[in-house]
Amino acid sequence: MAVYTEIDDDELLRFVAEYDIGEVVACKGIAEGVENSNFLLQTERDSFILTIYEKRVDPDDLPFFLALLDHLSARDIPCPPPIHGRDGAALRRLAGKPAAIVTFLRGVWPKRPRAEHCAEVGAALARMHLAGLDFPHIRHNALAIDGWQQLLEATVDRADEVAAGLGDEISREYRDLADHWPEALPRGVIHADLFPDNVFFMGEKLSGLIDFYFACTDALAYDLAICLNAWCFERGAEFNITKARRLLQAYRDVRPVSEAELRALPRLARGAALRFLLTRLYDWLNQVDGAMVKPKDPLEYLHKMRFHQRVDGPGAYGLD
Amino acid sequence: MAVYTEIDDDELLRFVAEYDIGEVVACKGIAEGVENSNFLLQTERDSFILTIYEKRVDPDDLPFFLALLDHLSARDIPCPPPIHGRDGAALRRLAGKPAAIVTFLRGVWPKRPRAEHCAEVGAALARMHLAGLDFPHIRHNALAIDGWQQLLEATVDRADEVAAGLGDEISREYRDLADHWPEALPRGVIHADLFPDNVFFMGEKLSGLIDFYFACTDALAYDLAICLNAWCFERGAEFNITKARRLLQAYRDVRPVSEAELRALPRLARGAALRFLLTRLYDWLNQVDGAMVKPKDPLEYLHKMRFHQRVDGPGAYGLD
Secondary structure, three states: OOOOOOOOHHHHHHHHOOOOOOOEEEEEEEOOOOOOEEEEEEEOOOEEEEEEOOOOOOHHHHHHHHHHHHHHHHOOOOOOOEOOOOOOOOOEEEOOEEEEEEEOOOOEOOOOOOHHHHHHHHHHHHHHHHHOOOOOOOOEOOOOHHHHHHHHHHHHHHHHHOOOOHHHHHHHHHHHHHHOOOOOOOEEEEOOOOOHHHEEEEOOEEEEEOOOOOOEEEEHHHHHHHHHHHHOEOOOOOEOHHHHHHHHHHHHHHOOOOHHHHHHHHHHHHHHHHHHHHHHHHHHHOOOOOOOOOOOOOHHHHHHHHHHHOOOOHHHHOOO | OOOOOOOOHHHHHHHHOOOOOOOEEEEEEEOOOOOOEEEEEEEOOOEEEEEEOOOOOOHHHHHHHHHHHHHHHHOOOOOOOEOOOOOOOOOEEEOOEEEEEEEOOOOEOOOOOOHHHHHHHHHHHHHHHHHOOOOOOOOEOOOOHHHHHHHHHHHHHHHHHOOOOHHHHHHHHHHHHHHOOOOOOOEEEEOOOOOHHHEEEEOOEEEEEOOOOOOEEEEHHHHHHHHHHHHOEOOOOOEOHHHHHHHHHHHHHHOOOOHHHHHHHHHHHHHHHHHHHHHHHHHHHOOOOOOOOOOOOOHHHHHHHHHHHOOOOHHHHOOO
């Protein structure tokens, strides 16, 4: 589950009284997300999401994330703007940890994304990228190549516990990507974790993008590569070229993609696969006794990485 | 967490369309409760709780529970009435399992109950008992003495893994209670699990009683004994006589308690302590790898059991 912190009810009332959002009617822990504790907070006036930031989020990054949500929502990106307290602050403390209240977004995330969902995600991602171009703050991507190296060092010796030969395979892939990583692509704010459970829909219309806690400054096309991996493979790991075409085409209809970005896409997608493979492998090898979140299968991303290794150009993704 | 079942979004929309409650706006798994999967369902019109009944609930018992909620809420007990579908049915199936939608109740449960909360609980319990007197259905208490015997047999050989001498102690206590269990006390519908997380408050006023999935027909005073254990001990297991007095007195102000019930109270409280000790012990000894719910400490209830063994009359609970 996603509730690591229990909130004392008196403390909750005092916390909410710092905002002009009405009296608390209910507050329930939500069993979604794995990094932070999230609560659905209902007041007399409206519903909100109350997040308590747990130890995997660096408190120094929180102003970046909250400012980004303010920036994007002011530009009509359907992300949840933070609620500012009567003192103007969006970030304060609850139960001894950093905490914030954000607007509640309507919609449900698609358990089995269809091609229509992929098209909506592509368009929304492009709109988010454009809206972020004038965002004045920079956050280094901690899970870019130098971050992968640290994860590789922390996992490679035990990787073969998960699959025979895995240690060699990820070492080779890391070295190849590090030696030929596409540089000089257009950069900006990327979401970096836009999985289906972070995208809400009302029917087939996208209604919300959430969970910007990996957002950072990086190549925009790398975000697109993350989405290709997250949205365009079936549960059996088969690549769905129709979904990829719809996602990429809808993105291009909003933000033109350069030749260099298209050429880089297979390699960016390999990198994106390696990034999630490494974090999942790390979590798999470092399971905490009594943890309340089941680690995700690292091998799902091994299959995706191998798929992109065989790709020789953007045609494999359904593009002309 | 309390979400064992993932609901496909299309299936959810079809399910909700069977009711006259408006269109789905959001549906989030709630990280509360351990027996069933609970979702906070929001429609254009209102908020609801959607419950999918998991394997620890016997489907044959569900009509009893739902009829009880209808019965009690019709008598102004603040419990969540089930929503009936357009066809009149309250119980239907979702994701291959029994499921129901109930009304959403306002309030938060008290993380640190105070004496004022205990008084409210006592009065609400008594009102519930009175309102249940004309409920026409019967459900045997599966966790009464014969159920304890089965749990004892399933745990006694390994009980000393949890605490030295525990096997002997619970065997002795079980035999003593079985030989001298108070019979012929007034009976009716009891909640049987009215812990703080099943009681909501708005400020210091009780606003809701939830989770009737252990409700059954048994001695009313046994329900009171369960509440004494659940509400009137501090976190360090010290008994708080002020809380007990407030809870019992508020109960008596609504439903007079007979001399026989008062005399039986220490023994009922020992039995209530043994019941939760045994179920927690069973869960502790039978932890499932990868389970998402941490088992509760059985020894908390050993201390409570021992406290009631030393009680020689209702005066120890603050009663004259």
